[in-house]
Amino acid sequence: MMQGKPSTPARRSDATRTAILEAARERFAADGYERATIRAIAKHANIDPSMVMRYYGNKEGLFAAAVSIDLKLPDxxxxxxxxxxxxxxxxxxxxxxxxxxxxxxxxxxxxxxxxxxxxxxxxxxxxxxxxxxxxxxxxxxxxxxxxxxxxxxxxxxxxxxxxxxxxxxxxxxxxxxxxxxxxxxxxxxxxxx
Amino acid sequence: MMQGKPSTPARRSDATRTAILEAARERFAADGYERATIRAIAKHANIDPSMVMRYYGNKEGLFAAAVSIDLKLPDxxxxxxxxxxxxxxxxxxxxxxxxxxxxxxxxxxxxxxxxxxxxxxxxxxxxxxxxxxxxxxxxxxxxxxxxxxxxxxxxxxxxxxxxxxxxxxxxxxxxxxxxxxxxxxxxxxxxxx
DNA sequence: TATCGTTGCCAACAAGCGTTGACCAACAAC
DNA sequence: GTTGTTGGTCAACGCTTGTTGGCAACGATA
Missing domain, CATH: 1.10.357 (Tetracycline Repressor; domain 2)
Incomplete structure (x- = not known):
């Protein structure tokens, strides 16, 4: 959402990371915070729940990463x-x-x-x-x-x-x-x- | 919220019942459905969680009873x-x-x-x-x-x-x-x- | 080939949830 | 006084939650 230069050198797990984010957005949008469980998000992304924790720390971190938004309002x-x-x-x-x-x-x-x-x-x-x-x-x-x-x-x-x-x-x-x-x-x- | 005639003959537990409803409204308004737990509502009303179940069946029943509302819009x-x-x-x-x-x-x-x-x-x-x-x-x-x-x-x-x-x-x-x-x-x- | 960090799966933990049923105290009817 | 109904307490159940740590497979480097 906001990385222009390749400051991060393209990890091998990037596919998993973005899959988690996409699934998280979908579940948060459909269910809200409490009912969008980490287990449900992980299952939706076909990965293990523990990966979510490794890459985003905890549920709050995942939410913060998933919903960073730029409205792109006109100048x-x-x-x-x-x-x-x-x-x-x-x-x-x-x-x-x-x-x-x-x-x-x-x-x-x-x-x-x-x-x-x-x-x-x-x-x-x-x-x-x-x-x-x-x-x-x-x-x-x-x-x-x-x-x-x-x-x-x-x-x-x-x-x-x-x-x-x-x-x-x-x-x-x-x-x-x-x-x-x-x-x-x-x-x-x-x-x- | 909608009892005009004394069809129900004034039970002895009415005070408890309305205390539960008031606490439920307060917690639902502050926390939403999932985070407004029956235990929290009960503690707020100073009663036992099992009373909620006895008087309102389950959490959905409690919610239904707590938020029945008449907007009283003008005729x-x-x-x-x-x-x-x-x-x-x-x-x-x-x-x-x-x-x-x-x-x-x-x-x-x-x-x-x-x-x-x-x-x-x-x-x-x-x-x-x-x-x-x-x-x-x-x-x-x-x-x-x-x-x-x-x-x-x-x-x-x-x-x-x-x-x-x-x-x-x-x-x-x-x-x-x-x-x-x-x-x-x-x-x-x-x-x- | 040996080494080391990365990626992923698995099983488990403690805590909290909605919900249940057994039990006691107070009251009403007879 | 006895009996049955009601109001209330307590302890537990089965389940799901977020979260953790161990362990095997992989990929690059040496």
Whole structure:
């Protein structure tokens, strides 16, 4: 997820290591933290449970390694202030559709301390800078970013986690059409109160 | 939660029973389904774990008894179509602020099959009828209700479960001011397509 | 060929889980 | 007072969990 140079000299066990990570992501996404047991993950990856411990230390270490995520949000500098809403929503739906790591993170964040902490970090490091650039008064950025995240994560929750049928049935374009104005307003509309 | 007439003749163990339910709600809300162990719930209520089994059969039964919830949504018939958004948001914030059952349900729904099923039931039985009355074309009610729930549950997620600091910091009136127009639009604005 | 670190499998551990059944104390009916 | 029902305690069960250490096979180096 974040190794550009071959600082690590290509171990013979790399195949096993990535197999474990893939299985872990799948199980965390489907079951959450507690029910995704190391034994189940190992069986899913066709390896021995003890290998997980050798390569990732313990279950927390495995989780940390499995769900390191870069939202790849557009560069705040190059973001047009007028269609920031549409851009953000489109990008989010894309990410969620193809990347099960996000579902894993949301499921775990709901019941696990470390998972929630990780989500707060992503919020602060990745979404907040965008809001800081897109909204008029930087001092309002945290509140506006929180509103944006409530709508985006709420959609993810009802669509990918709780699976409300009408939410699952929405076409990506419909989602963008409905949510883009909301996000746009949260970012740029004058503060009510 | 739903006994109007004294069909049950007031057992001597009622105090214990409700103490268990209260402790269960608290633990489910704080820890989710798996980590809220029967032993922890029992200790919290100062009773023996075996009493939980005697009175509620098993852990699933306890959960079902602990999180039966009535959203007490306003009667769809008496709902003014013009400020349905504000009414709904105000009502939701009120409920979430005072009732930890909702947090318990959301936490459990994220990782537990039965919990998610319960949330889908509440959505279909309680929110959908309101949408059916408030939106122009009844055929669009499911999609519109899904959008409304995505925003409302998203706020609950970031505020009460993940506890994003800026989301926690929002005053109830701010929440209403920002979210009411969103919900109103999801209910009554012409379908974009 | 001998050596040594790496990779993998296996069996086991202690702890915690949901759940059960035997047993005692308090009360109600007769 | 005796009897039967109810409320509550205690100890244990079978099972799963995360985690550990020993041991055999492999691959490169010498």
């Amino acid at each position: 705040p500098a190059s973001l047009s202030r007028d269609d920031a809403g549409r851009t953000l929503v489109t990008h989010f739906v894309d990410m969620w559709e193809k990347n099960e790591v996000l579902t894993a993170l949301l499921r775990v964040g709901a019941t696990n301390q470390a998972g929630a902490e990780r989500m707060r970090g992503i919020f602060a490091d990745q979404l907040l800078p965008v809001a800081r650039r897109a909204c008029p008064d930087p001092e309002q950025a945290p509140a506006r970013a929180a509103l944006v995240s409530s709508q985006l994560l709420g959609l993810a929750l009802t669509r990918y986690v709780l699976r409300f049928p009408p939410s699952v049935a929405l076409a990506p374009e419909e989602i963008v059409a409905w949510l883009a104005p909301t996000v746009q307003r949260y970012l740029t509309a004058p503060y009510p109160a | 769809p018939a008496s709902l003014s179509r013009d400020d349905a958004g504000r009414t709904l948001v105000t009502h939701f914030v009120d409920m979430w602020e005072k009732n930890e059952v909702l947090t318990a349900l959301l936490r459990v729904g994220a990782t537990n099959q039965a919990g998610a099923e319960r949330m889908r039931g509440i959505f279909a039985d309680q929110l959908l009828p309101v949408a059916r009355r408030a939106c122009p074309d009844p055929e669009q009610a499911p999609a519109r209700a899904a959008l409304v729930s995505s925003q409302l549950l998203g706020l609950a997620l970031t505020r009460y479960v993940l506890r994003f600091p800026p989301s926690v910091a929002l005053a109830p009136e701010e929440i209403v001011a920002w979210l009411a127009p969103t919900v109103q639009r999801y209910l009554t604005a012409p379908y974009p397509a």
